[in-house]
């Protein structure tokens with residue numbers, strides 16, 4: 001038990017270092033200004049999707065996920081930087097168009113790997129028709145949907161998750 005707790009603490013610390021490093025050279029914290037679902041900001045949503053994707057990858061270690069790319073791709077999957085609820089950004093086609101907007105912004109701030117690009121571009125599958133190509137993209141695509149449903153149904157999403165809340169979301 002003690003060993004498991006220690007390992008999780010270490011993994012959480014790795015996640016926080018990677019998150020802070022991504023924030024340092026980008027506009028990630030701007031996502032705090034925009035609502036994603038319910039009362040959850042786009043930043044909290046993106047951190048949650050990255051964190052839980054990472055946790056699943058740690059549990060399925062035998063599958064050999066590329067964890068840094070998984071985390072960074074997930075952090076940037078909704079990096080479109082506008083509030084899709086507000087005119088003139090209220091777009092009927094937001095669901096279809098925002099992966100490309102997020103990818104364009106991410107490319108402006110980072111040198112992205114093919115996996116990271118695919119995570120961002122394909123996360124709305126099956127709404128967008130082309131499926132994810134890598135296991136990292138498939139994982140983020142699934143975790144994104146679970147987080148989205150949870151945020152829509154909860155009035156205080158992630159309030160018990162220290163790692164997500166400690167990012168001052």
Ligand SMILES: [Fe+2]
Pocket residue numbers: 077078098123124
């Ligand atoms: Fe999205």
Ligand SMILES: [Fe+2]
Pocket residue numbers: 045049077078144
């Ligand atoms: Fe998302």
